[in-house]
Amino acid sequence: MQWQFWIIQTLNSLAFGGLLFLLSSGFSLIFGLMRIPNLAHGAFFMLGAYFGYSLLARGGNFWLVALAAGLGVGGIGIVLERFVLRQIAGNEQGQVLVTLGVSFIIADICLLAWTGDPMPLPAPQALRRPLLFAGYAFPTYRLVVLGIALVAAVALYILMERTRLGAMIRAGVDDMEMARGVGIPVSRLFTTVFLLGAALAGIGGVLGGPILNAYPGLDADMLPLALIVVILGGAGSLLGAFVGSFVVGFLYNFGIALAPDLAYFVLFLPMVLVLVFLPQGLFGRVQL
Amino acid sequence: MNRRTIIAIAVAAVCLLAVPRLIVNEFYVNLASQVLIYALFALSVNLMLGYGGMVSLGHAAYLGVAGYTCILLTIAGYDQLLAAAAAVALSTAFAVLFGVLSLRAPGLGFIMITLAIGQIVWGVAYRYNDLTGGDNGLRHPERPMPFGFDIRDAESFYYFTLIVFAIAFFFLWRFDRSPFGASLMGTRDQPRRMRMLGHNVYLVRLLTFTFAGFWASIASILYVYYNLFLSPHALALQQSAEILLMAILGGASSLTGPIVGAAIITLVKNVVSSYVERWNTLLGVVFVAVIIFMPYGLVPGCRELWRRYQARRRTDAPDRKQTSEPAA
Numbered sequence: 001m002q003w004q005f006w007i008i009q010t011l012n013s014l015a016f017g018g019l020l021f022l023l024s025s026g027f028s029l030i031f032g033l034m035r036i037p038n039l040a041h042g043a044f045f046m047l048g049a050y051f052g053y054s055l056l057a058r059g060g061n062f063w064l065v066a067l068a069a070g071l072g073v074g075g076i077g078i079v080l081e082r083f084v085l086r087q088i089a090g091n092e093q094g095q096v097l098v099t100l101g102v103s104f105i106i107a108d109i110c111l112l113a114w115t116g117d118p119m120p121l122p123a124p125q126a127l128r129r130p131l132l133f134a135g136y137a138f139p140t141y142r143l144v145v146l147g148i149a150l151v152a153a154v155a156l157y158i159l160m161e162r163t164r165l166g167a168m169i170r171a172g173v174d175d176m177e178m179a180r181g182v183g184i185p186v187s188r189l190f191t192t193v194f195l196l197g198a199a200l201a202g203i204g205g206v207l208g209g210p211i212l213n214a215y216p217g218l219d220a221d222m223l224p225l226a227l228i229v230v231i232l233g234g235a236g237s238l239l240g241a242f243v244g245s246f247v248v249g250f251l252y253n254f255g256i257a258l259a260p261d262l263a264y265f266v267l268f269l270p271m272v273l274v275l276v277f278l279p280q281g282l283f284g285r286v287q288l
Numbered sequence: 289m290n291r292r293t294i295i296a297i298a299v300a301a302v303c304l305l306a307v308p309r310l311i312v313n314e315f316y317v318n319l320a321s322q323v324l325i326y327a328l329f330a331l332s333v334n335l336m337l338g339y340g341g342m343v344s345l346g347h348a349a350y351l352g353v354a355g356y357t358c359i360l361l362t363i364a365g366y367d368q369l370l371a372a373a374a375a376v377a378l379s380t381a382f383a384v385l386f387g388v389l390s391l392r393a394p395g396l397g398f399i400m401i402t403l404a405i406g407q408i409v410w411g412v413a414y415r416y417n418d419l420t421g422g423d424n425g426l427r428h429p430e431r432p433m434p435f436g437f438d439i440r441d442a443e444s445f446y447y448f449t450l451i452v453f454a455i456a457f458f459f460l461w462r463f464d465r466s467p468f469g470a471s472l473m474g475t476r477d478q479p480r481r482m483r484m485l486g487h488n489v490y491l492v493r494l495l496t497f498t499f500a501g502f503w504a505s506i507a508s509i510l511y512v513y514y515n516l517f518l519s520p521h522a523l524a525l526q527q528s529a530e531i532l533l534m535a536i537l538g539g540a541s542s543l544t545g546p547i548v549g550a551a552i553i554t555l556v557k558n559v560v561s562s563y564v565e566r567w568n569t570l571l572g573v574v575f576v577a578v579i580i581f582m583p584y585g586l587v588p589g590c591r592e593l594w595r596r597y598q599a600r601r602r603t604d605a606p607d608r609k610q611t612s613e614p615a616a
């Protein structure tokens with residue numbers, strides 16, 4: 001019994017860490033490249049979950065729904081970047097506040113469209129039954145979520161380190177002026193990264209749906225976690241987002257399981273330590 | 289201080305004193321008290337935003353620390369004044385801690401860290417049922433009797449708030465014109481040059497952060513006395529964002545801007561929320577619109593328009609005469 005508890009909690013933490021990675025990798029890239037903490041990222045996650053709920057209710061295949069929701073949220077990300085943030089290019093402080101305003105609008109529209117009740121997203125039929133192994137039960141769906149997050153991490157790694165696009169993004173993160181100078185289309189890069197980040201958040205929302213449900217306030221619950229991941233791991237770094245996500249996933253999950261009163265406080269401590277001793281984060285490429 | 293400023297302050301003071309006489313309706317007198325409380329919050333956030341160039345999205349954290357401390361101590365049977373003083377002291381101490389953390393990243397990271405801190409305080413208030421009552425919130429037993437005065441009804445509470453506000457405004461006005469205020473603006477515009485001139489940029493910012501935290505804590509106590517209730521909803525990100533928007537909307541870097549912004553937002557919020565429940569959408573839209581179309585806020589914007597209007601009136605007539613003379 002005792003073992004079962006630890007197994008379940010560990011898997012929960014890993015799955016939650018995977019979700020956080022989907023959320024915060026995009027956030028971190030956007031921050032690293034455009035110097036904007038996109039405060040609408042939590043709202044993107046929630047919007048993905050709600051899109052997923054509606055599409056699943058119409059009988060869509062779970063994985064196709066996740067993709068479609070990701071594309072939908074990515075589209076909204078493009079609109080935000082092209083038509084709103086572009087208006088005040090150069091005023092980064094203003095851009096941050098605009099993303100915050102947009103997150104309020106999205107959250108309120110979600111409340112209007114999907115009411116205030118929590119909406120459970122059904123996990124795919126085949127993954128609902130726990131996996132029995134060596135006498136212990138393992139929640140199958142969470143294992144799959146973890147697997148998807150790992151695949152996404154590898155794919156992002158290859159994208160960033162082994163492709164032309166990734167090289168351009170890295171160049172932009174490291175030195176924007178020089179990147180422009182050598183002819184990298186930074187403006188198109190911004191849109192691409194925003195699309196990528198928003199789509200990842202949207203997909204994360206659908207995948208997280210069966211675990212977390214879609215409910216009003218999901219955005220405000222997830223956004224600070226993404227911020228802490230980036231503060232811990234360092235901005236603009238994929239590895240940082242990866243490590244930070246699982247650290248936060250474990251702390252948050254075990255915090256809720258063992259000391260529900262202080263779950264949030266548990267997150268505060270590592271943030272304090274990192275800020276005091278390593279203000280750039282564990283693997284930061286850019287100054288926060 | 290020139291004569292026009294004195295006149296302006298005198299007129300404002302008379303208007304503010306006359307509010308409960310002019311509008312007898314209790315609802316509106318209470319609304320005026322709310323405006324003053326939020327104006328104090330906005331002035332506090334503006335210390336950092338307008339003078340220091342630091343965008344804080346965690347200002348509701350002070351409402352959490354000071355508010356809950358005040359209520360809990362009062363419930364525990366301590367004297368009201370003692371409870372309030374202890375709450376302000378604790379909350380100001382937290383401001384030092386938050387400042388030390390946030391100032392590790394002076395740029396955009398500052399926004400992220402203050403937001404994270406604000407949300408953590410919210411999360412603790414929300415989850416720590418035994419202490420804060422969780423989602424149900426806590427009720428403050430009753431308003432205090434400062435120096436034996438009864439401030440339980442709307443009108444006297446308004447005057448109580450006004451007195452506190454006036455004291456705060458005086459200090460903030462002194463701050464505005466002090467050498468310290470000037471050096472703060474220096475750190476906003478030219479941190480490296482300020483460092484070269486021998487100013488401790490970090491310390492200037494930290495002191496400002498603490499000072500702002502102190503006034504936010506005072507405003508939080510007023511908030512608790514006004515509502516006699518505190519729940520995690522009051523500490524949500526929306527609260528911090530609203531306060532910040534008040535400062536931006538009215539115009540940061542002036543003392544009047546945040547007050548105007550607080551008045552507009554509080555009035556609109558109360559009016560709108562009695563008709564429709566889409567306040568958050570409106571908040572978001574106003575946020576986006578103000579940042580894009582009115583980045584300097586209403587008060588500086590209107591002042592600019594007024595100056596242009598004056599300049600045009602002055603130059604309209606003598607313009608033709610002057611054209612014959614050679615330019616000096």
